[in-house]
Structures are given as structure tokens and as C-alpha cells.
Amino acid sequence: MSEPDTSFETRDAAGDAHEAAVDDMRETVEAFTYDGDRSRLDHFSGAPEERDLVLGDDDPRDAALAERPVTEDVAWTGKIFNVDRLRVQLPDGRLAIRDVVRHPGAVAIVALTEDGRICLVRQYRTALGRVTVEIPAGKLTPGEDPLECANRELLEETGMSAEKCAFLTTIATSDGFTDELIHVYMATGLTFTRSDPDADEFINVDLVPLEELVDAVLDGRIEDAKTVVGALICDAIMHRLTPEDPEE
Structure with missing residues (x-):
């Protein structure tokens, strides 16, 4: 006597389980999504206040x-x-x-030559599908000192060694969804030796006038965030060190 065919029952059970999983996922999404219907919300942003700058968690x-x-x-x-x-x-x-x-964090380097040129790398970025122009940068290895990483990445990507490397600032790249911090340094006293990029890095290196990079940032032709920040900080430092004569 042949065994009863249970294949339909198995498929029905699997289908029911699948539908239940989909329904559960939809309920989860609905429960934790607040970007749509706001009728149930009863909180509001505080009224704008004129005040001195207070940093986060200090208020x-x-x-x-x-x-x-x-x-x-x-x-x-x-x-x-x-x-x-x-x-x-x-x-x-x-x-x-x-x-x-x-993310373990990263460094970026504003490398300036004696004649006021800034070192930029040209690299294909798969996420954007095109070549971008950026200041040199790289990922920290766990426990690595950011200053040591800055000197290492500058040498690996550009072949440049710096006599001095000074900390400028730290930026949160996109704190809406990542904890990545990029520590930005300024490198001066540059000498060229030989680059040593990673096996999957293909890079061209430019030395361009700083003012040309700043102009490109200000008119929207440079989009890379660390490069925008690095260029504007460098430009601000230059203006503070050499203030304009008010009589001019």
C-alpha cells in the first residue's frame, strides 16, 4: 500500500510560515517607523534660543x-x-x-608643499561610480595611534614623508548612521620617496595650488566631505596667520 502524498501539506505549511514571517516583518517595520504618519506624536522641538554656543551633552x-x-x-x-x-x-x-x-575610524591628511600646493589623490570610488579627487586618507587599524596612521597613509598613498604632522580636527562623517570618526592632520616639510599603496588601491597623485582647491570646494565641484573640511580649515588657518591689512 502506497504512502499518502504529504507534499501538498508540506508546501502549505511552508507557505503559511512564510506568510507569517512576512506579516511579522511588516508589523515590526510599522512599529518602528516614525517617518510617515505623525498624528500620534505629541512632542515638539524646543523654541529657538539666541545664546552662546553650547556643545552636545553640555546643556x-x-x-x-x-x-x-x-x-x-x-x-x-x-x-x-x-x-x-x-x-x-x-x-x-x-x-x-x-x-x-x-567603523574603526580613519585619518585624513592636508599635505602642503613649501610653495603652497596641496597633495591630492585621484581614485576610482565604486560607490559613486567615478573618480574622485580627495586628500589622502586611510583606515585606522585597531589600537593604532592616529598620528602614526596619518604618517603611514601619507607615505603609502603619495610617497610623501612629512617633517611635521599636526592635528587639525576630528569629524563625524555621517553620525545619522555610523560612528566613524576621521582625524584630520596637516603635514608640512614634505619630501618624496616612494609610494606603497594597498594591493587593491590604484591612485594618481596631484599637487595643486591650495586656492584652486578652496575655489572648487566653494563652488561645489569637490564633494568629498573630508576634503571639503580639510581645505576650508587650511584656508581659514592661512587667513588667520596672515590677516588682511584693513587699509587695503
Whole structure:
């Protein structure tokens, strides 16, 4: 006597499980998405205040803005960064989902020659599908000192060694979704030896007048964030060191 055919029952059970999973996903998305219907929200931004600059977490009111992590799980592990999914408690007690790119951090170098030219690298960026013009930069290895990383990356990408390398600032590249910080340095007293880029890095190097780079930043032709910041800081420093004569 032949066995009863249970293939349809198996497929039906699998289909039901799939539909249940999809429904659960939709409910999760609806529960943790607040960018659509705002009719249920009863909180408002504070009225604008004229005041001196107060940095984040230094204002007593900031405590009421904090989100409290409830759980954090690694959703994806990559070569350069990980993506973690956090469930956080909002200030009003509701829960929300935050996907965060965890990055070890990086450095960027404003390398200036004695005659006022800035060192730029030309590199194809797959994410944008084109070549970009940027200041040299690179990822920190875990535990690496940013200053040592700056000198290493400058030499590897451009073949330049710096007599002096001074810290300028640190920028959060896109703090809406990543904890990446880029530490920006200024390198001077440059001498050229030999570059040593990574196996998957193909780079051309330019030395262009700083004022041309600043002009390109100001009229929107340079989009790379670290390069925009580096160029404008460098330009501001130059103007502060050599203030214009008010009689001119």
C-alpha cells in the first residue's frame, strides 16, 4: 500500500510560515517607523534660543534627548565595517530600531608643499561610480595611534614623508548612521620617496595650488566631505596667520 502524498501539506505549511514571517516583518517595520504618519506624536522641538554656543551633552536639556540602548546585535560583518542593529528606548518610552555602521575610524591628511600646493589623490570610488579627487586618507587599524596612521597613509598613498604632522580636527562623517570618526592632520616639510599603496588601491597623485582647491570646494565641484573640511580649515588657518591689512 502506497504512502499518502504529504507534499501538498508540506508546501502549505511552508507557505503559511512564510506568510507569517512576512506579516511579522511588516508589523515590526510599522512599529518602528516614525517617518510617515505623525498624528500620534505629541512632542515638539524646543523654541529657538539666541545664546552662546553650547556643545552636545553640555546643556542640561540634552539629558531629555537621550536614547537608551536596550539590545544590540551584529546584523552584518564586513571587511571594513560591521552593521549593528540596536533596539533603543526613545525619550518618551517607545522603542525604535537603529541600524548603525560600526567603523574603526580613519585619518585624513592636508599635505602642503613649501610653495603652497596641496597633495591630492585621484581614485576610482565604486560607490559613486567615478573618480574622485580627495586628500589622502586611510583606515585606522585597531589600537593604532592616529598620528602614526596619518604618517603611514601619507607615505603609502603619495610617497610623501612629512617633517611635521599636526592635528587639525576630528569629524563625524555621517553620525545619522555610523560612528566613524576621521582625524584630520596637516603635514608640512614634505619630501618624496616612494609610494606603497594597498594591493587593491590604484591612485594618481596631484599637487595643486591650495586656492584652486578652496575655489572648487566653494563652488561645489569637490564633494568629498573630508576634503571639503580639510581645505576650508587650511584656508581659514592661512587667513588667520596672515590677516588682511584693513587699509587695503
